Amino acid sequence: MEKTSIFHPNSPFARSTVDLLNVTFVISAVIMTLVCGLVAYCIWRFRGRPEHPEPHQLRGHKTLEIVWTVIPFLLLVYLLILTVRSMYASDPPRHNRDPDIIVTGHQFWWEARYPKSGVVTANEIHIPTGQPLLLRLESADVIHDFWVGQLGRKMDVMPDYANFIWIQANQPRDYYGVCAEFCGVQHAWMRIRVTAQSPEEFADWERQQLQPAPTPAGASAQRGAELFRQITCINCHAIRGLPGEPHAGPDLTHVATRQTLGAGVVENTPEHLAQWLKNPQKLKPGNLMPNMLLTDAQVQDMVSYFQTLK
């Protein structure tokens, strides 16, 4: 639980949200206990008893009315101040700073581009620890919502309109996030994995991701590479070095370095990859990849090819 719980924030942006939530919860709990306790007491204390006449009736009580108006008013002002402070802390101004990562929501996966280095990847976002990063959020189709609760606030991802959020990870490890706006049949499988690494390791990762796709070695992988071009995979999936820069499907230049397939549906193993290629609709029904009706031999060749894409 600690890996996903928003109650274990790992950035100043997420921390401010949780602090506000905690204070609001405590104040609400005290008020609820007080009100429910008073109601219960009055029900018991002033219950109807045959030997007692009706209790004394009150018609207006200035002091009481002032008390129960002023106290809530002060509480609301206090909460307003905390909320405005938290809004500012979780969403600081960006002063025209260029985004560090451009995240595009697709039905049903995430594209991540690093405009400063040129890296393009999918579903698994790598970041350096200890520094605030500005994300520009865009959608290629419908409204999604980017939410990695331990690293920052939650933000809608809109078509034709860019939103921005700050994220940061203090500790190097994996963080998990989800799409938080219903966006179609596979909304639940639009998982986000953020891998926070020390700045040195992150630089190594970026260098590695910038390498061109390696030349496939071995007859099977070569047949796979040939097939990839022939059967129009390159209309949707980019592999650096091949013509075109399509964005309809995930960039596959270094697909073998990713942990999962289908935005978190299954682990990235040769068996799962083969199942996916054989019938993408079986592992993730409703995703936009058509069944290419590959033979088992063709599937094996494609798997061999993708395994070289490190």
Ligand code: CUA
């Ligand atoms: Cu994308 Cu829900």
